[in-house]
């Protein structure tokens with residue numbers, strides 16, 4: 178199993194955001210985590226990448242228990258992460274934003290990542306020296322996704338990559354995700370709006386109030402996942 182989350186609990190003071198959640202992502206799979214506002218999607222993803230501590234449970238990555246590993250350590254071990262709200266470093270250039278995901282790697286590896294990503298997303302080359310904060314929402318999401326991809330991660334964690342984007346950007350980002358799938362990358366993606374993500378996922382989990390309500394193949398969870406959008 179590439180990722181195995183067992184009986185995870187995430188608390189913020191008195192609030193329990195994730196309660197007793199277990200999920201698995203096998204190598205090469207794309208798994209969707211779907212749920213309404215406040216369902217606990219980001220809390221779960223952030224516990225996997227190590228940005229928030231788990232108050233209970235374990236996270237295993239490629240067979241090793243990484244529950245006590247730092248966020249940096251998890252990134253070095255092969256996790257790439259694109260945060261919710263396409264967070265970019267607004268005053269840093271597009272190129273520096275993208276390569277900040279590959280820092281710690283050698284210059285040659287960084288140049289390889291940059292030319293590969295520019296081939297995928299020509300906008301990166303065109304805007305390389307521009308502050309990322311000046312880009313449109315869709316363009317910023319490309320930068321955030323490219324940053325997560327720049328370390329050639331084994332496991333790509335995407336927190337609501339489609340949120341608030343126009344269809345043209347949803348299509349571009351879907352295309353990039355398909356490209357990562359073809360490379361054999363394992364992906365865990367969260368979404369509130371399930372439709373575009375369901376077409377990319379092999380399997381999924383429906384999260385409500387911090388608990389798994391349904392799990393199964395993309396077609397098995399489809400109805401429940403789409404109903405969740407209207408809660």
Ligand SMILES: Nc1ncnc2c1ncn2[C@@H]1O[C@H](COP(=O)(O)OP(=O)(O)OP(=O)(O)O)[C@@H](O)[C@H]1O
Nearest residue numbers: 189192194212213214215216217218219220221369
């Ligand atoms: N830093 C925090 N401090 C306190 N409560 C928090 C914090 N972050 C999240 N929460 C609470 O934890 C619960 C789960 O939030 P979370 O952000 O994980 O949900 P989500 O599914 O990602 O929602 P969204 O679709 O809005 O991104 C919510 O009740 C939220 O208010």
Ligand SMILES: [Mg+2]
Nearest residue numbers: 218219220261
């Ligand atoms: Mg969230």
